[in-house]
Amino acid sequence: MSLEILTFSFMHRALISGVAIAILCSVIGLFLVLRRYSLFGDAIAHSSFGGIALGLMAGVYPLWTAYGVSIVSALIITKIKEKYDISGDAAIAVLLSSGIAVGLVIVGISGGFTIDIFSFLFGSILLVSVNETILILSLTGIILIVVLLLYRQLLYSTFNEEQAKVSGIPVEKINYLIVFMAGLTVVTSIQLVGVLLISALFVIPNVTAIMYGKGFKTTAILSISFSIFSVVTGILISYVFDITPAGTIVLLSIGLFGGTMGIKSMGLLSKN
Amino acid sequence: MLSVVEIEHLTVQYPDVKALDDVSFTVKKGDFLGIIGPNGAGKSTLFASMLGLHTKYKGTIKFFGKDIRKSKDYLKEIGYVPQKPIFEKNFPATVNDVVRMGLRKESDANKIDEILQQLWIHELSKKRIGELSGGQQQRVFIAKALVNNPKLLILDEPVTGIDQQSIDLFYSILRELNSKQKITIIWSSHDLDAVNQLANHVACLNRTLFFHGESDEFFENDELVKQYSEASMQEHMHHH
Ligand SMILES: Nc1ncnc2c1ncn2[C@@H]1O[C@H](COP(=O)(O)OP(=O)(O)OP(=O)(O)O)[C@@H](O)[C@H]1O
Numbered sequence A: 001m002s003l004e005i006l007t008f009s010f011m012h013r014a015l016i017s018g019v020a021i022a023i024l025c026s027v028i029g030l031f032l033v034l035r036r037y038s039l040f041g042d043a044i045a046h047s048s049f050g051g052i053a054l055g056l057m058a059g060v061y062p063l064w065t066a067y068g069v070s071i072v073s074a075l076i077i078t079k080i081k082e083k084y085d086i087s088g089d090a091a092i093a094v095l096l097s098s099g100i101a102v103g104l105v106i107v108g109i110s111g112g113f114t115i116d117i118f119s120f121l122f123g124s125i126l127l128v129s130v131n132e133t134i135l136i137l138s139l140t141g142i143i144l145i146v147v148l149l150l151y152r153q154l155l156y157s158t159f160n161e162e163q164a165k166v167s168g169i170p171v172e173k174i175n176y177l178i179v180f181m182a183g184l185t186v187v188t189s190i191q192l193v194g195v196l197l198i199s200a201l202f203v204i205p206n207v208t209a210i211m212y213g214k215g216f217k218t219t220a221i222l223s224i225s226f227s228i229f230s231v232v233t234g235i236l237i238s239y240v241f242d243i244t245p246a247g248t249i250v251l252l253s254i255g256l257f258g259g260t261m262g263i264k265s266m267g268l269l270s271k272n
Numbered sequence B: 001m002l003s004v005v006e007i008e009h010l011t012v013q014y015p016d017v018k019a020l021d022d023v024s025f026t027v028k029k030g031d032f033l034g035i036i037g038p039n040g041a042g043k044s045t046l047f048a049s050m051l052g053l054h055t056k057y058k059g060t061i062k063f064f065g066k067d068i069r070k071s072k073d074y075l076k077e078i079g080y081v082p083q084k085p086i087f088e089k090n091f092p093a094t095v096n097d098v099v100r101m102g103l104r105k106e107s108d109a110n111k112i113d114e115i116l117q118q119l120w121i122h123e124l125s126k127k128r129i130g131e132l133s134g135g136q137q138q139r140v141f142i143a144k145a146l147v148n149n150p151k152l153l154i155l156d157e158p159v160t161g162i163d164q165q166s167i168d169l170f171y172s173i174l175r176e177l178n179s180k181q182k183i184t185i186i187w188s189s190h191d192l193d194a195v196n197q198l199a200n201h202v203a204c205l206n207r208t209l210f211f212h213g214e215s216d217e218f219f220e221n222d223e224l225v226k227q228y229s230e231a232s233m234q235e236h237m238h239h240h
């Protein structure tokens, strides 16, 4: 493999935003996985399809409408879920299908678009612009700072809502905050892996890391490392062999997952 | 004496049952109150109302003289150990992580080791919570409840499904907390003998409050003791 590719500035942008998104998805995904909300990222991603269609119809930059629609619909579904005591998986199903449905209807009304639906579905990390890279980096910074500042509240309300409430933590507000941050993260990450594979970044590095039997911080660090490894290696390999980055990234993280299972079944990851 | 808890005419109506009916009692500073009553008597409901988890109650609950509907500040002074702490079996949190969740001020982090030592779980501090036995987990949750130096400890029937050795250790810890550290304790239990040995006050609950007073007064009343040991025995047999 030629090292020349590391000198291209589009490659710099791809790697930098890829690493940022890898960190972001691992961190937010860990809270979602532990809340048995693994597919929530997927649902938000699908609802962003409605947002993108809306943006295209209204002649607005589609990523902005995707942010708006995804976050608002995710917050609404969370409200409905709490008020009517609907289970998490059912709420996810509702959100997922309604986003696609809205998108399809809008596409129908406006007589179909000729957008690059392929890049929306599977990501286009090698095409990120300077401005998009700056946006990705700023959002990553802000979300990570919020997570660090509210670390105890986020962890405790994920561990046990009732006990967190008794300890005086505003659990409902924290829940909405997680949904809000998940919405921001998903729409931001669509550029990397696309709608169809988004939940892979949220879930696979985290379930892999959890298998190592460590405490919370170590688990988060392991997950972030797996995620960065898959994204960086995936981008480089896919460019060299001219294959799709999204698929390569996800396959690499599945490889780490499989490897971890292998190590574990051989008893090398003993329980302390 | 300062009253820690005052409950006046507390009534809780669930859609299908009236779980608590006009319950009134007071807990004073330093009390060790054992609440006994069969399954479904309303013990957990009483605690949920006291802790602000159930808000649709009638009547008044006061902590340290203040109505809990007005301010949640009282929660800072309370340590709570739930009946069954529910969490994901493979949740990536060590014993240390769990106790730290209870910690309000990061500056008090040195308290964690101290408390783990006091509860005989310091050697487990790097183990995941899901890998421990029931008795060990229970001690972790007590440690979490104690880490902020609470004035009041509320424990909901915490010995179900735990081996005798752990129960004995648990009781000696409770006794020490109450007598040496002067922590007020409210504790629900099915075990009349244990209540007799540990508590200095007893409340008999079965939707309504049948008795509330000094422990000696209760255990000298053969009629009441017989009634409650039978009631709890029966319910226990149903349970198993
Ligand atoms: N959230 C709820 N919704 C409806 N009914 C409830 C609820 N929680 C408890 N109940 C009912 O209220 C009554 C009191 O239950 P509670 O759990 O308070 O009893 P308990 O004394 O703690 O019993 P146990 O000894 O089994 O723990 C029971 O009939 C129970 O079925």
Ligand SMILES: [Mg+2]
Residues within 6 Å of the ligand: B043, B044, B045, B083, B156, B157
């Ligand atoms: Mg109970």
